[in-house]
Structures are given as structure tokens and as C-alpha cells.
Amino acid sequence: MMENVGVYKCPECGTEVNEKYVFCPVCGGKLDWHNLINKENRILLKKEIAPMIKLIEVYNPQVASKAKPGQFVILRLHERGKRFPITISGASPEDGTIRLVFNEVGTATKQLGSMNVGDRIMNMPGPLGNPTKIRNYGTVLCFGGGVMIGPMFWIASALKKAGNYIINVIGARTKELLFFEDKFREISNEFYVATDDGSYGYKGLDFLRKILDNRDIDFVYGTSVATATLREICRITEPFGIKTVVALTPIMVDGSGMCGACRVTVGGERKFACVDGPEFDGHEVDWDSLEKRKRMYTLEERILSVFSEVSGFSS
Numbered sequence: 573m574m575e576n577v578g579v580y581k582c583p584e585c586g587t588e589v590n591e592k593y594v595f596c597p598v599c600g601g602k603l604d605w606h607n608l609i610n611k612e613n614r615i616l617l618k619k620e621i622a623p624m625i626k627l628i629e630v631y632n633p634q635v636a637s638k639a640k641p642g643q644f645v646i647l648r649l650h651e652r653g654k655r656f657p658i659t660i661s662g663a664s665p666e667d668g669t670i671r672l673v674f675n676e677v678g679t680a681t682k683q684l685g686s687m688n689v690g691d692r693i694m695n696m697p698g699p700l701g702n703p704t705k706i707r708n709y710g711t712v713l714c715f716g717g718g719v720m721i722g723p724m725f726w727i728a729s730a731l732k733k734a735g736n737y738i739i740n741v742i743g744a745r746t747k748e749l750l751f752f753e754d755k756f757r758e759i760s761n762e763f764y765v766a767t768d769d770g771s772y773g774y775k776g777l778d779f780l781r782k783i784l785d786n787r788d789i790d791f792v793y794g795t796s797v798a799t800a801t802l803r804e805i806c807r808i809t810e811p812f813g814i815k816t817v818v819a820l821t822p823i824m825v826d827g828s829g830m831c832g833a834c835r836v837t838v839g840g841e842r843k844f845a846c847v848d849g850p851e852f853d854g855h856e857v858d859w860d861s862l863e864k865r866k867r868m869y870t871l872e873e874r875i876l877s878v879f880s881e882v883s884g885f886s887s
């Protein structure tokens with residue numbers, strides 16, 4: 573069961589009221605989430621920004637005051653729920669909120685997508701992982717793919733503020749799955765769009781070679797849940813000798829370096845993405861082993877997804 577029990581303090585008369593009321597039973601004052609006594613981990617804003625992609629803002633002043641671009645939280649929605657990581661796409665220490673953008677791909681993310689404003693995430697430790705190294709590199713090419721366009725916007729904005737010349741590239745399978753285009757245009761020195769099917773912008777990522785051919789680029793930063801896309805970007809940048817940092821998304825469980833689920837091989841060494849990453853030098857990553865490990869539970873995930881749809885069981 574989702575933990576949604578909350579107590580509201582009526583703004584008109586100060587009475588403490590159980591959330592089943594929309595109006596205060598004493599004075600008739602209207603109650604909404606602003607009046608919640610315990611707002612911790614409540615969803616305060618929810619928007620669908622592309623098909624199956626949602627943006628939420630969650631109240632958690634502790635995480636919001638410490639979060640930096642590139643870090644993530646691990647969500648657990650309810651007692652029986654699994655832990656799953658989502659990268660922080662923005663934080664407002666003043667409002668005590670963090671922003672998350674997520675794709676509804678399986679049981680946990682679909683359940684998060686079904687939660688509404690006022691609902692409470694059971695726990696959400698963070699910020700986890702190392703922040704992106706924001707500094708003045710010179711000319712930086714930033715690539716955000718699919719749902720990771722969300723966190724990429726926060727990272728690219730910070731790199732722009734640090735004085736870099738920013739070439740932003742966003743990519744998705746099709747035009748419909750793109751979002752934040754206008755926001756990216758505002759912070760870009762140059763801006764490009766790519767789709768796998770060519771329905772908008774460049775088809776595929778080959779065009780990046782031309783950009784790299786025509787410019788002196790000091791640093792490339794890439795983020796995408798699709799490992800093959802990051803691998804392709806690294807393949808493109810390697811012959812140019814451009815330092816390429818990528819944010820990896822291996823399977824994670826505890827997010828604290830204890831369980832070993834997120835291990836990756838980088839430069840021949842074993843690393844844990846949750847504590848040593850999630851960002852690594854893309855030219856040093858053992859991509860074959862990462863792809864193999866990410867596919868390890870595909871069958872179980874499908875079975876669970878079908879089972880939960882049929883039975884209403886929640887993971």
C-alpha cells in the first residue's frame with residue numbers, strides 16, 4: 573500500500589485535520605497539500621512532458637539543500653516496493669524540492685507515474701553518487717538521450733554558468749519523445765537534435781563526427797539510459813582524442829557500495845557505479861560486460877511486469 577496518510581493544519585482556524593477532508597470540518601477552510609504538517613517526500617507537482625515520461629517535484633529539503641547536478645536518489649514507494657535510482661534533474665533549496673524526470677518502463681516507474689500530487693514516496697535517500705565535475709573546460713559538447721534529457725539540462729546549465737561554450741545535443745527514438753527543446757535552446761551556444769528514426773533533426777548520431785571535425789572540442793559529456801547510445805558516442809569521440817565522460821546506469825540495489833549490483837569495469841579495475849560514479853571516462857569502460865550485466869534480469873522483469881498487470885501486485 574502507498575503511504576499517503578497525512579495530517580493537515582487548517583490555514584483558517586489551525587485545526588489539525590485528517591486528509592480525507594477537502595474542507596476543514598470546523599471552519600470550512602479549503603485544505604490542500606500546502607497545509608500538510610508532514611510534507612516530507614510528498615509529490616508537489618506532476619506533469620507529463622512526453623508520452624510515458626513524467627516530471628515530478630518532490631518535497632525533501634534535506635536532499636534539495638545538498639543535491640548537485642549528476643547525483644541521484646533511490647526511491648522506494650512503499651513497504652513491498654523495490655529500490656530504484658532516478659537522477660536529480662534540478663533542486664530548489666529555497667522551496668525544499670527536487671525535480672525528477674522518469675520514464676514509465678516497468679512496474680516501479682509505472683507505479684510512480686500513477687501517484688498524484690499530495691502522494692508520499694515512502695523513502696528517498698540521497699543525494700547519492702558523485703556530482704558532475706563542473707568547471708571551465710572551454711568548449712563542451714553535452715549529449716542528453718531519451719529520459720536523461722531531463723538531468724542533462726541541469727548539468728548543461730551548470731557547465732554554461734561555469735563559462736563554457738556549450739554545444740547541446742538532445743536525442744530520442746522519435747520526435748514525440750523529445751522534450752525541453754526550448755529550454756535547451758536558451759542555454760546553448762549551439763544546439764542540435766537527433767532522432768533514431770529521423771522524424772526530427774538528424775537521423776542517428778553520425779552527424780556528431782562532422783561537428784567534431786569542424787571544431788576544437790575540449791570535453792564531451794553524455795548521459796542516456798541506453799548503454800548502446802553512450803557506447804556509440806564514445807566510439808565517435810575516441811579517434812578525436814576528446815575526453816568523454818558518461819553517466820552509467822547499471823542495475824542498482826542499495827546505492828551505497830555494499831551489494832555489488834552496480835559493478836562496472838573501468839580501465840581494467842572494478843568500480844561500483846553508485847559510489848565511484850555514476851560518471852566515468854567512457855573510453856575506459858568495459859561496455860561488453862556492462863551490457864551483459866544490464867540484460868541479466870530482463871526475463872524476470874518481463875515476468876514481474878506481466879504478473880503485476882494481471883494481479884495488481886506491486887513491486
Ligand SMILES: Cc1cc2nc3c(=O)[nH]c(=O)nc-3n(C[C@H](O)[C@H](O)[C@H](O)COP(=O)(O)OP(=O)(O)OC[C@H]3O[C@@H](n4cnc5c(N)ncnc54)[C@H](O)[C@@H]3O)c2cc1C
Pocket residue numbers: 644656657658659660673674675676677678679680681682719720723797798820821822823824850866870873874877
Ligand atoms: C544511476 C541511475 C540513474 C537513473 N536515472 C534515471 C532517470 O533519471 N530517469 C529514468 O527514467 N530512469 C533512470 N534510471 C533507470 C531507472 O532506474 C530504471 O528505469 C528503473 O529502475 C526501472 O524500474 P521498473 O521496475 O520500472 O522497470 P523494470 O521492470 O526493472 O525494467 C523495465 C525495463 O527497463 C529496463 N531497465 C531497468 N533498469 C534499467 C537501467 N538501470 N538502465 C536501463 N534500462 C533499465 C529493463 O531492462 C526493462 O527492459 C537510472 C538508473 C540508474 C542506475
Ligand code: FES
Pocket residue numbers: 823824825826827828829830831832833834835844845846847
Ligand atoms: S548499488 Fe549496491 S553496490 Fe552499488
